[in-house]
Amino acid sequence: MIEVSLKGTAGSFGLDASFSVPAQGVTAIWGPSGSGKTTLLRAMAGLTRLAGYVRIGADVWQDRQRFVPVHKRRIGYVFQEASLLPHLSVRGNLDFALKRNGDHTVDFDGLVERLKLSALLNRSVGRLSGGERQRVALARALMSAPEILLMDEPLSSLDGEAKAEIVPMIASLSRDTALPVLYVSHDAYEVERLADRVLRMSKGRIIETPDTAFNASLDGLSEAQVRALAEAALKAGIKV
Amino acid sequence: MTDIASAIHVTVLLATVTTLSLLVIATPIGWWLSRNRSLFKDIITAIIALPIVLPPTVLGFYLLVAMGPKSPLMVLLHPFGIRTLNFSFAGLVIGSVIYSLPFAIQPIRNAFESLGRRPFDVAATLRATPLDTFFTVALPMARKGFLTAALLVFAHTVGEFGVVLMIGGAIPGKTEVVSIRIWQLVEQLDWPNAHRLAGGLLVFAFCVLLSLLLIDRRWSQRHD
Numbered sequence: 177m178i179e180v181s182l183k184g185t186a187g188s189f190g191l192d193a194s195f196s197v198p199a200q201g202v203t204a205i206w207g208p209s210g211s212g213k214t215t216l217l218r219a220m221a222g223l224t225r226l227a228g229y230v231r232i233g234a235d236v237w238q239d240r241q242r243f244v245p246v247h248k249r250r251i252g253y254v255f256q257e258a259s260l261l262p263h264l265s266v267r268g269n270l271d272f273a274l275k276r277n278g279d280h281t282v283d284f285d286g287l288v289e290r291l292k293l294s295a296l297l298n299r300s301v302g303r304l305s306g307g308e309r310q311r312v313a314l315a316r317a318l319m320s321a322p323e324i325l326l327m328d329e330p331l332s333s334l335d336g337e338a339k340a341e342i343v344p345m346i347a348s349l350s351r352d353t354a355l356p357v358l359y360v361s362h363d364a365y366e367v368e369r370l371a372d373r374v375l376r377m378s379k380g381r382i383i384e385t386p387d388t389a390f391n392a393s394l395d396g397l398s399e400a401q402v403r404a405l406a407e408a409a410l411k412a413g414i415k416v
Numbered sequence: 417m418t419d420i421a422s423a424i425h426v427t428v429l430l431a432t433v434t435t436l437s438l439l440v441i442a443t444p445i446g447w448w449l450s451r452n453r454s455l456f457k458d459i460i461t462a463i464i465a466l467p468i469v470l471p472p473t474v475l476g477f478y479l480l481v482a483m484g485p486k487s488p489l490m491v492l493l494h495p496f497g498i499r500t501l502n503f504s505f506a507g508l509v510i511g512s513v514i515y516s517l518p519f520a521i522q523p524i525r526n527a528f529e530s531l532g533r534r535p536f537d538v539a540a541t542l543r544a545t546p547l548d549t550f551f552t553v554a555l556p557m558a559r560k561g562f563l564t565a566a567l568l569v570f571a572h573t574v575g576e577f578g579v580v581l582m583i584g585g586a587i588p589g590k591t592e593v594v595s596i597r598i599w600q601l602v603e604q605l606d607w608p609n610a611h612r613l614a615g616g617l618l619v620f621a622f623c624v625l626l627s628l629l630l631i632d633r634r635w636s637q638r639h640d
Binding site: 221222223245246247248250251252253255259261262263272273276277278316317320 | 535538539543544545556
């Protein structure tokens with residue numbers, strides 16, 4: 177499970193967000209801009225310090241007593257815009273992550289091929305297109321052998337074509353690597369394509385989780401109707 | 417060695433030692449100033465900038481006092497057989513370092529400040545420790561600031577006159593630098609040699625300023 181409960185002021189509004197989701201698949205954090213999605217993600221990474229609790233699987237990164245510094249959390253973070261280290265080549269950026277991943281084995285060539293970076297390895301990062309840059313950023317995050325991938329609107333500055341290329345890559349990566357992904361976005365298309373579940377955010381709060389969404393869909397039904405639905409679902413072989 | 421050759425030798429040596437010392441000294445100070453936002457920081461910044469506005473004679477005077485045999489600082493060195501640093505090459509280096517301090521700190525600090533927060537966030541998420549990040553991200557990304565600082569300090573030290581005259585005393589072969597030699601040559605009405613040295617410094621100063629501009633141009637192209 178991924179369990180998060182964070183509270184504090186960040187910028188002009190108060191953030192007070194709690195959720196708990198399975199540590200698998202893609203969880204989208206969805207909401208209008210300015211609703212605190214980025215702050216929540218940064219606080220989970222430890223980049224912004226808020227009071228609260230963060231647990232990923234068996235690792236508690238933050239609670240009342242402790243605050244694990246960012247560089248000791250096994251996160252892969254993909255930022256909204258150009259975050260590649262400009263003094264290093266594409267390969268240099270990937271190596272930077274690889275060298276510091278605590279001796280975990282990572283399939284360098286496999287990842288490079290998957291994200292179609294073979295031809296770019298020796299290029300300076302100043303000469304990449306927006307889409308190429310985010311593919312490098314994604315590969316770099318994965319080179320660090322993370323326990324969880326945090327993506328902060330990684331496609332928001334890209335054009336439709338580049339988006340259409342990367343979205344399936346992210347989808348297949350999370351499927352094949354069993355790496356849990358938290359995906360911040362305000363774009364309904366991306367959320368639709370990628371998310372296994374959605375957390376809706378507004379004004380610093382999570383206003384809808386998969387549970388509340390499910391409960392809401394049952395609103396106004398009689399007990400007999402709910403029972404009938406449940407039986408039908410069981411017969412159909414429901415997957416949770 | 418002729419007086420002119422030894423003056424050039426002392427000048428180049430002084431400028432080199434001063435530049436290297438200042439790169440080491442200014443890096444932590446520039447880093448600290450770039451990371452900090454307090455009133456205390458403004459006070460420090462003002463103190464560091466003092467050599468820009470003070471007449472060199474004022475700075476030279478205080479240094480003369482501070483490095484004289486009766487100063488409390490020198491008293492600490494007496495057990496080691498050092499009574500004064502005035503009129504010595506070491507004293508000259510200390511004076512030059514203080515005189516050029518703002519020219520080293522300003523570009524380095526600016527370079528660190530212009531990095532913003534993002535590279536540090538990125539490095540931390542890639543599990544680089546703060547020290548690791550400093551050496552593998554901050555320093556290489558700020559290299560233009562270091563190059564600028566080195567050139568400015570070297571040139572500024574070569575261009576010193578007042579401070580080195582007061583604390584160095586113009587001892588040929590030891591503390592007499594080119595700028596002072598020129599003054600002596602003019603006093604002796606040795607115009608041909610004064611011409612030669614002055615012309616040399618003029619060309620040198622022009623080359624330094626031109627290379628600063630070229631560095632700037634090359635870097636801005638790279639980031640386009």
